[in-house]
Amino acid sequence: MYRIVKKEELNPTVTFMSIEAPMVAKKAEPGQFIILRVDEEGERIPLTIAGYDREQGTVDIIFQIVGGTTMKLNAKNQGDYIQDFVGPLGNKTETEGVKKACIVGGGVGCAIAYPVAKKLHELGCEVTSIVGFRNKDLVILEKEFDEASDRLFRMSDDGSWGEQGVVTAPLKAMLDAGERFDVVIAIGPVIMMKFVTLTTKPYDQKTVVSMNPIMIDGTGMCGGCRLTVNENGKRVTKFACVDGPDFDAFTVDFDEAMMRGRMYAEFEAHVRDEACNLFKAEVK
Amino acid sequence: MAINPKKTPMPTQDPIERGRNFNEVAIGYTVEMALGEAERCLNCKNKPCVSGCPVNIDIPSFISKIKESDFEGAYQVISKYSSLPAVCGRVCPQESQCESKCTLGIKFEPVGIGRLERFVADYHNANATEKPVKPTPNGHKVAVVGSGPSGLTCAGDLAKKGYAVTVFEALHTAGGVLVYGIPEFRLPKSIVAKEVQTLNDLGVEVKTNVVIGKTLTVDELFEDGYEAVFIGSGAGLPNFMNIPGESLKGVYSANEFLTRSNLMKAYREKSDTPIMKGGKVAIVSGGNVAMDAARTALRLVAEKVYIVYRRYMTELPARKEEVEHAEEEGIDFKLLCNPIEILGYDNPDDKRDPKNGTVVGIKCIKMELGEPDERGRRSPVPVEGSEFVLDVDAVVMSIGTSPNPLIKSTVDGLEVNRKGCIIVNEDGLTSREGIYAGGDAVTGASTVISAMGAGKVAAKAIDDYIMNK
């Protein structure tokens, strides 16, 4: 059992938790993820490591309340325990030799992008961050990004926060102006990563994306997390949990990844409705 | 007294009824049945059956104990050789091992050795009262990676000798394939849990949620004071066929399908884990894993379940009993045919239709037997122009697994072969001092009994190694 040391609501749909898991904290690196199970009947869900404290032995997670499991998780409070917590899984984000980076984060993806920005910043790299949210109520980690970035672009769909527009707008403007980065790292909804890739590709600007497919074990045992990449003209199956989660953006079949991501959309919607009804009943 | 030419039949749940529940199919012998079956054993002097057993259980001797109604005595005989009799009695392919060598089998049906083994183990589990006593610690620490049959056996044998053993398991429940792969209706999980409990009673510590190579490395285990490490990490990496359409929604590896159902209990109403339910399902290939996937799909209320296999019935690699059970339950065997493409739904007018990308069929090609090769085996070749489509809503790929590269890639100097299997000598010793390995991680996907046997061999070698250090 793993104790929730701290819980904080970042916005109405996004929650931060710090979990006591010393063995995971000791090894965690930006870009890696954990898999947790809330209780005995729970499913296994992957969440990217949003931060860690090796001395305190804690690992931070930030999650959006989207389905039955994240709802259950969100119902837990500081001091409560979650059943299982395993990691760190996947490969860390490659930071070696990076002197100038552009980090693009969308929505909760920013929670994953932040530790990468922070690490690069600490390593003395020049960090430009572009973060985007639907509106100002959904903004998370603004202060943190500000501290970890040399330059920060704030974007929102409706203009209620920062500038109105999509994350690719400032990126394209920079590339048009002749600016280049050692790497652009995009983390967010698959559709956003696809458009970042479409933006950088014409400039041959090296781009890395962090894929977040459906997973079960996270150790390469089920293949549920598979995606297709193009390796020298050949379509090759990769397991995001062990071969990733970071991939060279120019090789990833995003359309297929989006299609696979919707595999259990109906089931999720059903569970969410049920869970909502349950909570409503409890409140009454 | 004339010998009964037939094995005492195993009582089973009714095929129609059991196709809709996850309770164990085979119910087990009663005392009378066991006594009757034991009487069939000729107690041959040369004991051919023993040579057919991968761990050489003294079979005639345990059957003699049954004849004397000394069931606990029979259990004691088996447990000298096997740590998992209740499991092996249920899942061993006896027809190609011990029972294939049975003298009675020359003229009649062989003795039901597996059924008797199961009877004895179940009898012991139901009646034994004394808990295993914790041996006096000998002051040495050993780590075991993986809690499948090889790891559990190695841990148990070392614990009995007084070693402080810690088992590290990546998943949240101990048991390996026994809990994530083999379904409840064939091997009740309570049996596996009992085996793990016995280890706990012996003082073995099982740490779940630890991925060796990620959470901890093998080298760190040595730094932590473990004097030897046994790797029983199995062969869990699923293979795919690399045919078009394998990424569609509704295509599973058998591991994913079975893990969702068994480990994550998706078959129960309460579970949070989603799984494909209902519809028509095709399972590709014909091993034990395929039979388990097919029969699981059936129990998840599939309308129709096909097994698509490129060879013919007698070459199905699955245990005979499982094939028979699958046939009784109404699984449809499409033999001598091979999938070439999986077809998906595509709405040309609406790219955002949520049904886009879901499986609608599997295209197969008929096979025929070609010219015999140098070993006389006729391998199947496709019949040109014989393509046909089976309408299905889900496809389960069950074409085999390989060892996970995680261990290899994080242990310097650990030698593996071309297929990624860890190379060991006859004692289970790897290319690195103090590191032993066994089970599917060494052999590739194999059997419970051979994994268990490898765990035993390694436990002995580890004891010798540490004692002579």
Ligand SMILES: Cc1cc2nc3c(=O)[nH]c(=O)nc-3n(C[C@H](O)[C@H](O)[C@H](O)COP(=O)(O)OP(=O)(O)OC[C@H]3O[C@@H](n4cnc5c(N)ncnc54)[C@H](O)[C@@H]3O)c2cc1C
């Ligand atoms: C569906 C199915 C049906 C089968 N049916 C039969 C049958 O009827 N009869 C039969 O004899 N055999 C059967 N088998 C084969 C048999 O189950 C295996 O041969 C046997 O379980 C192998 O045992 P093992 O100890 O080598 O590994 P496994 O049982 O595979 O266990 C390995 C364990 O190690 C863990 N692990 C892996 N990597 C790490 C790591 N890095 N760190 C920590 N832990 C790790 C895994 O999570 C797993 O729990 C079947 C297999 C399957 C999949």
Ligand code: FES
């Ligand atoms: S999550 Fe199962 S293989 Fe990646």
